[in-house]
Amino acid sequence: MRPLTIAVTGLNATDNPAPGVPVIRSIRAGSPEPCRIIGLAYDPLDPGNYMEGIADDIYLMPYPSQGAQVLLERIAHIHGQTPIDVILPTLDSELPTYLKIQGDLRDLGVRMFVPHESQLRLRSKAKFNELKDNLGIEVPKSITLTESSQIPKLDDDFRFPVMVKGQFYDAYIAYSPMEVEGHFQRIRSKWGLPVIVQQFITGEEYDVVAVGDGRGGLVGAVPMRKMQLTDKGKAWGGITINDPGLNRFIEDAMSKLAWQGPCELEIMREQTTGKHYMLEINPRFPAWVFLSVGAGRNLPWATVELALGRDVAPMEPAAPGVLFLRHSFDQICTLADYEALTTAGELHRTNK
Amino acid sequence: MTKQAYEKPTIIKHTGGLANKFGRGISRRTLSRIDGIPVTSLIEEHGSPLFVFSEHRIRQRYREAYRAFSLRYPKVQFSWSYKTNYLDAICRIYHDEGSWAEVVSEMEYEMARRLGIPGDKILFNGPYKPKPALARALDEGAKVHLDHYEELYQAEQIAKEHGKKYPVSIRVNMDTGIHPRWDRFGFNYDNGEALDAALRLHTGGHLYLDGLHCHIGTFILEPDAYRQAASKLAALAKEVRNKTGMPISYIDVGGGFASRSTLHEQYAPGTDSSPPIDDYAEAVTSALLEAGFGADEMPTLMLETGRALIDDAGFMLTRVVGNKRLADGRRAMVIDAGVNVLFTSFWYRHDVLPVIDRGGMLEETVVYGPLCMNIDIVRPSVHLPPLEVDDALVIRPVGAYNVTQWMQFIRLRPKVVLIGTEGQVDLIREAETVDTIKHLEKTPPRLSARSADE
Amino acid sequence: MYENLALSENGFLFDGRTGATYSLNKSGTFLLKQLIEGARPEALKEKLIESFDVDEATAARDVEQFLFRLKDLRVTEEDEA
Numbered sequence: 009m010r011p012l013t014i015a016v017t018g019l020n021a022t023d024n025p026a027p028g029v030p031v032i033r034s035i036r037a038g039s040p041e042p043c044r045i046i047g048l049a050y051d052p053l054d055p056g057n058y059m060e061g062i063a064d065d066i067y068l069m070p071y072p073s074q075g076a077q078v079l080l081e082r083i084a085h086i087h088g089q090t091p092i093d094v095i096l097p098t099l100d101s102e103l104p105t106y107l108k109i110q111g112d113l114r115d116l117g118v119r120m121f122v123p124h125e126s127q128l129r130l131r132s133k134a135k136f137n138e139l140k141d142n143l144g145i146e147v148p149k150s151i152t153l154t155e156s157s158q159i160p161k162l163d164d165d166f167r168f169p170v171m172v173k174g175q176f177y178d179a180y181i182a183y184s185p186m187e188v189e190g191h192f193q194r195i196r197s198k199w200g201l202p203v204i205v206q207q208f209i210t211g212e213e214y215d216v217v218a219v220g221d222g223r224g225g226l227v228g229a230v231p232m233r234k235m236q237l238t239d240k241g242k243a244w245g246g247i248t249i250n251d252p253g254l255n256r257f258i259e260d261a262m263s264k265l266a267w268q269g270p271c272e273l274e275i276m277r278e279q280t281t282g283k284h285y286m287l288e289i290n291p292r293f294p295a296w297v298f299l300s301v302g303a304g305r306n307l308p309w310a311t312v313e314l315a316l317g318r319d320v321a322p323m324e325p326a327a328p329g330v331l332f333l334r335h336s337f338d339q340i341c342t343l344a345d346y347e348a349l350t351t352a353g354e355l356h357r358t359n360k
Numbered sequence: 361m362t363k364q365a366y367e368k369p370t371i372i373k374h375t376g377g378l379a380n381k382f383g384r385g386i387s388r389r390t391l392s393r394i395d396g397i398p399v400t401s402l403i404e405e406h407g408s409p410l411f412v413f414s415e416h417r418i419r420q421r422y423r424e425a426y427r428a429f430s431l432r433y434p435k436v437q438f439s440w441s442y443k444t445n446y447l448d449a450i451c452r453i454y455h456d457e458g459s460w461a462e463v464v465s466e467m468e469y470e471m472a473r474r475l476g477i478p479g480d481k482i483l484f485n486g487p488y489k490p491k492p493a494l495a496r497a498l499d500e501g502a503k504v505h506l507d508h509y510e511e512l513y514q515a516e517q518i519a520k521e522h523g524k525k526y527p528v529s530i531r532v533n534m535d536t537g538i539h540p541r542w543d544r545f546g547f548n549y550d551n552g553e554a555l556d557a558a559l560r561l562h563t564g565g566h567l568y569l570d571g572l573h574c575h576i577g578t579f580i581l582e583p584d585a586y587r588q589a590a591s592k593l594a595a596l597a598k599e600v601r602n603k604t605g606m607p608i609s610y611i612d613v614g615g616g617f618a619s620r621s622t623l624h625e626q627y628a629p630g631t632d633s634s635p636p637i638d639d640y641a642e643a644v645t646s647a648l649l650e651a652g653f654g655a656d657e658m659p660t661l662m663l664e665t666g667r668a669l670i671d672d673a674g675f676m677l678t679r680v681v682g683n684k685r686l687a688d689g690r691r692a693m694v695i696d697a698g699v700n701v702l703f704t705s706f707w708y709r710h711d712v713l714p715v716i717d718r719g720g721m722l723e724e725t726v727v728y729g730p731l732c733m734n735i736d737i738v739r740p741s742v743h744l745p746p747l748e749v750d751d752a753l754v755i756r757p758v759g760a761y762n763v764t765q766w767m768q769f770i771r772l773r774p775k776v777v778l779i780g781t782e783g784q785v786d787l788i789r790e791a792e793t794v795d796t797i798k799h800l801e802k803t804p805p806r807l808s809a810r811s812a813d814e
Numbered sequence: 815m816y817e818n819l820a821l822s823e824n825g826f827l828f829d830g831r832t833g834a835t836y837s838l839n840k841s842g843t844f845l846l847k848q849l850i851e852g853a854r855p856e857a858l859k860e861k862l863i864e865s866f867d868v869d870e871a872t873a874a875r876d877v878e879q880f881l882f883r884l885k886d887l888r889v890t891e892e893d894e895a
Binding site for chain 3: 363364365366367368369370371372373374685689720721
């Protein structure tokens with residue numbers, strides 16, 4: 009019998025790593041039988057392509073910008089060589105494209121367990137207020153700016169400092185309307201309009217990896233406090249925590265969202281009031297998801313089981329104090345492997 | 361010994377992080393026929409560059425759109441947006457399908473009248489309607505959409521002069537949750553200006569409010585914006601009804617639905633990211649149905665959809681005139697169609713499809729037009745196989761705006777042909793000649809006396 | 815002058831002097847392989863015609879452009895010495 013075969017995207021493991029490699033490690037740790045892992049890479053130089061014990065086969069994929077049809081053709085081709093049971097897309101940018109072909113994949117017998125399109129839309133920073141207005145999830149007060157004439161009026165509604173954010177990337181703190189003006193111009197020229205101004209909240213920030221069952225139930229969540237940061241503010245080390253108030257907030261938010269599949273939540277606990285605010289929802293695993301395995305809550309494997317239609321019992325909150333520290337590692341790769349990926353777009357480690 | 365099939369020798373350097381572009385990830389696409397007609401035979405007969413429109417696609421898209429709205433709402437009327445494409449043959453197809461005309465200038469108004477469209481089937485939009493044009497439109501029963509107070513006063517004045525009471529509509533702008541917010545057309549809803557204008561119009565005694573119109577933006581990818589627009593217009597209509605006792609006869613949500621084209625800044629192709637017409641229809645009609653109009657006072661839903669109906673019915677056929685290698689190593693190509701006739705290249709990432717692919721590695725290529733202008737870039741980057749001079753390419757979708765916004769600049773504008781539903785190919789606009797341009801000019805005799813060789 | 819070049823049958827080229835890697839198509843691989851094996855640049859056109867279905871004018875043009883491209887990429891250096 010052929011082994012359970014799972015395809016995972018996002019094998020880029022640089023200083024701002026994609027979640028593919030840790031997701032694969034989690035699956036290998038969770039699966040009771042050895043399974044076959046197919047790495048779906050966007051670049052021959054993705055380090056995950058070359059790591060021992062990660063992917064058995066690697067295929068280069070078209071960029072999502074090429075559209076759903078091209079992606080489907082590529083997956084159908086791979087599926088013809090190596091039948092795939094489950095695909096776990098792990099990158100934000102590819103999710104809309106995977107959602108487009110979900111039905112076709114199902115017809116091929118390939119399953120996923122990912123958020124709905126309507127849930128992806130909720131993450132738009134320009135519409136983040138709707139989380140509160142429509143669902144009752146606390147978010148920091150925010151306003152969208154489309155012209156600088158709105159800036160002097162900010163004084164009426166916001167207490168400084170505020171955060172000034174681009175619709176996709178970039179966030180700056182501003183202590184005065186003058187500073188908002190400067191950030192507004194910079195962000196506008198880089199990312200376009202609108203620019204978002206958000207109430208700055210002083211407090212403790214937590215990162216959470218969670219999986220929802222899509223019917224309002226929380227399958228499991230592992231909250232973490234960052235202990236070490238890269239210069240981009242990404243976690244390079246962190247520790248699990250167990251705060252009943254935070255756990256309730258997570259459970260409540262996931263239920264209101266009826267979130268399906270994995271996500272990373274960024275949550276702020278306001279110092280003075282103890283109130284929790286949702287800062288961001290990312291519709292995928294974070295790169296530190298292997299911490300969930302360390303904490304005994306293997307969320308990637310749970311997602312595979314859910315994709316396969318199996319029942320997964322809700323997990324109790326994990327014990328606090330499980331610590332992770334990331335390290336980088338220089339591995340020696342063969343030019344032949346690089347050549348295989350560059351010229352054929354495939355690399356196979358297993359003998360078929 | 362049999363020889364191997366030849367392709368031009370190519371070497372492509374792997375640049376950091378981008379090597380996949382040369383790998384298997386990119387699909388190879390060609391387009392050799394349009395509605396069954398070989399592209400090469402179209403070029404042989406009519407030359408290149410050549411605009412080609414497909415009557416089949418025009419009718420098909422129109423019918424899809426009409427069905428999407430009319431299945432959901434009892435009274436629907438489309439009006440063809442002349443500025444999107446006002447070639448007579450094209451307009452006639454839409455009128456034949458049942459579309460009225462939507463015009464934004466006295467020039468377009470005259471175009472519609474010349475095609476035999478009666479005044480009462482013309483929607484007259486736009487921020488400037490010269491007084492004689494406004495008078496004519498009012499007199500001919502056109503649906504005049506007033507843009508600002510000056511125009512309202514002028515319409516009133518004309519009514520007084522003619523001793524008549526005219527139906528008019530007002531244009532309304534509003535916040536629909538999208539950016540940029542278009543607030544330049546008409547009267548603002550959110551600050552009460554639109555209601556004020558409607559009531560003012562009523563109390564003047566020479567005009568009465570027939571309809572409400574809005575034009576919220578262009579290439580709007582968010583159907584929900586139309587839900588908000590329709591529901592605000594419906595709320596305004598009901599408020600006017602309550603205050604004046606007069607129901608309105610139509611609500612016009614304008615145009616702006618996205619075609620399947622792709623903006624430069626969009627990541628995924630438009631074929632994936634543009635909402636289907638049904639989503640817009642659902643948003644607009646559900647807002648109107650939920651507004652609670654009495655059964656006998658349901659306003660007609662008017663639509664001025666242009667781009668979404670015609671864009672992918674238009675193709676530009678062009679040929680390679682030169683291959684180049686830029687100083688930084690990038691591959692480049694010059695084709696015989698430039699931005700003077702492909703104006704939408706500035707905003708959209710059009711498909712550039714070879715007619716044949718002889719194999720060989722795909723390589724990132726800059727596609728330049730033939731103008732001696734640095735801005736003449738049809739695609740800043742597209743993956744193409746090796747191509748030879750005279751190889752044909754198809755650029756799509758280019759049906760919207762290009763044959764109205766095109767410029768006579770450096771080169772003359774090319775022929776336009778229409779492929780009929782039976783496969784017949786008809787010339788619908790002749791290629792320009794130098795005379796087309798020069799016959800309008802007058803040279804003062806003092807300058808024409810001397811010839812150049814004197 | 816080509817001892818730093820590692821060219822595989824399927825058109826993958828590694829230039830040990832610069833560290834750059836390249837992909838070549840079939841005819842490109844053929845031509846570079848000829849050079850590495852000692853063919854003189856002037857002889858390439860004939861070799862191309864012998865092995866591929868191509869007319870003389872095209873072959874001449876393409877060889878000229880390909881050699882320039884190799885030089886431009888520093889895969890080959892003009893032997894001025």
